[in-house]
Amino acid sequence: TGVTTLTLRINGQPRTVQAEPRVTLLDALRERLDLTGTKKGCDHGQCGACTVLVDGQRVNSCLTLAITTQGKEITTIEGLAQGEALHPMQEAFLKHDGFQCGYCTPGQIMSGVACVKEGHATTDDQAREWMSGNLCRCGAYANILAAVREVAT
Numbered sequence: 001t002g003v004t005t006l007t008l009r010i011n012g013q014p015r016t017v018q019a020e021p022r023v024t025l026l027d028a029l030r031e032r033l034d035l036t037g038t039k040k041g042c043d044h045g046q047c048g049a050c051t052v053l054v055d056g057q058r059v060n061s062c063l064t065l066a067i068t069t070q071g072k073e074i075t076t077i078e079g080l081a082q083g084e085a086l087h088p089m090q091e092a093f094l095k096h097d098g099f100q101c102g103y104c105t106p107g108q109i110m111s112g113v114a115c116v117k118e119g120h121a122t123t124d125d126q127a128r129e130w131m132s133g134n135l136c137r138c139g140a141y142a143n144i145l146a147a148v149r150e151v152a153t
């Protein structure tokens with residue numbers, strides 16, 4: 001009941017998904033489109049694991065209704081690499097060991113991409129502030145910051 005067909009543009013491809021208006025972008029990605037790179041941590045906008053880009057702006061996909069993203073460009077962690085070439089932020093996370101268990105990593109990387117693109121990574125303090133919405137239970141913060149700063153400079 002109430003199921004509608006949504007047309008979403010994800011990583012440059014048009015995708016259709018059957019979903020009720022209450023379905024979040026996070027659940028649409030993970031459960032209906034098999035794009036499970038985007039992670040569900042808290043489901044309440046507090047951990048950043050679900051971070052994706054919508055028209056280049058970072059959003060918590062758990063707080064965003066899929067229906068509201070129709071006509072916008074959605075970028076997930078699956079869309080960053082170009083063929084075999086990783087995105088510079090992905091390379092930097094590898095180089096600096098910006099993860100331990102890896103669960104928060106897709107969200108960290110998407111936030112990092114937005115951080116650099118929007119010019120919030122010119123100092124450590126600025127980058128730390130921007131990235132503070134992305135929690136890492138393993139405490140890899142120093143290495144995450146190093147990765148983001150490397151791409152910014």
Ligand code: FES
Binds near residue numbers: 040048051062
């Ligand atoms: Fe969305 Fe935690 S799952 S902020």
